[in-house]
Amino acid sequence: MATIQEHFLFVTDPMQSHIDPARRLAVRVAAAMPNARVTFSTAVSGHRDMFPHLTSPDGEVVQGVVSYIPYSDGFDGGFKFNPAEAHGVGAGAYRERAREVGSETLASVVARLARRGHPVTRVVYTALVGWVPAVARAHGVPAALYWVKPATVFAVYYHYFHGHGALLDSSCCASDVADPHAAAVVRLPGLPPLKADALPSLASMASPGSRNYLTLDMLRDIFVALDEHTPTVLVDTFDALEPEALRAVPRFNLVAVGPVVVEEPCRPCVELFQPNDATAYVDWLDTKPARSVVFVSLGSVLSLSKRQDEELRRGLEATGRPYLLVARKGNNGGGGGQGMVVEWCNQTKVLSHGAVGCFVTHCRWDSTLESITGGVPMVAVPRWADQPTVAALVEASAGVGVRAWVDGDGVVGRGELRRCVEMVMGSTDSASAVRARAECWGQRAKEAAAVGGTSQRNLRAFASGL
Numbered sequence: 001m002a003t004i005q006e007h008f009l010f011v012t013d014p015m016q017s018h019i020d021p022a023r024r025l026a027v028r029v030a031a032a033m034p035n036a037r038v039t040f041s042t043a044v045s046g047h048r049d050m051f052p053h054l055t056s057p058d059g060e061v062v063q064g065v066v067s068y069i070p071y072s073d074g075f076d077g078g079f080k081f082n083p084a085e086a087h088g089v090g091a092g093a094y095r096e097r098a099r100e101v102g103s104e105t106l107a108s109v110v111a112r113l114a115r116r117g118h119p120v121t122r123v124v125y126t127a128l129v130g131w132v133p134a135v136a137r138a139h140g141v142p143a144a145l146y147w148v149k150p151a152t153v154f155a156v157y158y159h160y161f162h163g164h165g166a167l168l169d170s171s172c173c174a175s176d177v178a179d180p181h182a183a184a185v186v187r188l189p190g191l192p193p194l195k196a197d198a199l200p201s202l203a204s205m206a207s208p209g210s211r212n213y214l215t216l217d218m219l220r221d222i223f224v225a226l227d228e229h230t231p232t233v234l235v236d237t238f239d240a241l242e243p244e245a246l247r248a249v250p251r252f253n254l255v256a257v258g259p260v261v262v263e264e265p266c267r268p269c270v271e272l273f274q275p276n277d278a279t280a281y282v283d284w285l286d287t288k289p290a291r292s293v294v295f296v297s298l299g300s301v302l303s304l305s306k307r308q309d310e311e312l313r314r315g316l317e318a319t320g321r322p323y324l325l326v327a328r329k330g331n332n333g334g335g336g337g338q339g340m341v342v343e344w345c346n347q348t349k350v351l352s353h354g355a356v357g358c359f360v361t362h363c364r365w366d367s368t369l370e371s372i373t374g375g376v377p378m379v380a381v382p383r384w385a386d387q388p389t390v391a392a393l394v395e396a397s398a399g400v401g402v403r404a405w406v407d408g409d410g411v412v413g414r415g416e417l418r419r420c421v422e423m424v425m426g427s428t429d430s431a432s433a434v435r436a437r438a439e440c441w442g443q444r445a446k447e448a449a450a451v452g453g454t455s456q457r458n459l460r461a462f463a464s465g466l
Helices: 016-032 044-050 091-115 132-138 151-160 165-174 213-229 280-286 306-319 347-351 365-374 387-397 414-425 429-449 454-463
Strands: 007-012 037-042 061-063 066-068 122-125 143-147 233-235 254-256 293-297 323-326 339-342 356-361 378-380 401-403
Touching (some): 007 016, 007 091, 016 037, 016 066, 016 143, 016 365, 037 091, 091 132, 091 213, 151 213, 151 233, 151 387, 280 323, 280 339, 280 347, 293 306, 293 347, 306 323, 347 356, 356 414, 365 429, 378 387, 378 414, 387 401, 401 414, 414 429
Parallel strands (some): 007 037, 007 122, 037 066, 233 254, 293 323, 323 339, 356 378, 378 401
Antiparallel strands (some): 061 066
């Protein structure tokens, strides 16, 4: 009897922060299993963003070792939850429609692949498509969760949904203190002590008016499903970085397979939102001395207030160092004599450039891993959700950066920004120590993802079914 070819189907929601690490992992699985097929499926809106120049925008794309086939979540034009608007789609409405339409259309994708003679044998899904395992089970296919955040965040959310919700809600509220160093300490099973200001903003996320309310609701669904079926959980981290957190929830098998940002075997798809002429910033970086540039990117989801934008630019100018600032459209004026302001850049390429000496970041996890892998120290400016936890990993756990503190209006002042930049780029012994640790962790990250490294071995064992 002929052996069925292994066929991995990766499924994710249309968020860029989930698409990017999932597609990178898909390419790594293809590299680890050269005889296997790998298919990647995101919602139509995400597929269109990935491949904006297709004649048939919803059609199948084959790039390198991965085939891309979209499913529909019922919001092919994209979805924006805004509870303040009467005409906005509510969180519950989105979740139910995405589950209903997504389940039906993904099942069609699986059936289409089977008719071609390439049945799916393994499914890997990200956190906000909690309906995917049911589709996989209906087709007799095992499914694994790919957690694209730190293992520490997985453990915190697990405990939030398993008897520690009141403690975490009250601790989050207590973290709003004038002196950040006076924050209370929270102890959760399996984890080292965490300061309250290092916890996800769970209390505010639980409010129906929060932009993260939908995320928390869908995470609850994920953990309900995990409790029922206890699948393997692949985590975008590496063993040396989070040894305790990877073992903090013993009932689940958390497998470190990151960082997936390290030297992809081939380019899996076009860069999202990439302008056709996006090369000037690389030429500019090429003219700067080694480790001299402050790179700043505070995310594309939340816009900066007018005051924060002003304080940010004034603070960068006050450092006296060259800087590269990524600013949203309509807010990307010139950077003055010492800086360059762009609407978009290839962040991985920037953070691996020898001229970059510091990364001012909002602490999205994939951005943080890119910086760790590049050996670039960080100034952490967490803004929402689980970013404070990532900031704590940067500052307290790995020691590769410092956290900038905000005033009563939630603004990082120019003086605070300058102080933090000097703490990682200055000439003091403590700044030199931060840079040395960043270089060390960069090497450890590369070793974990390299052939024979811990994460590469973990991934190969998973892909081989061991």
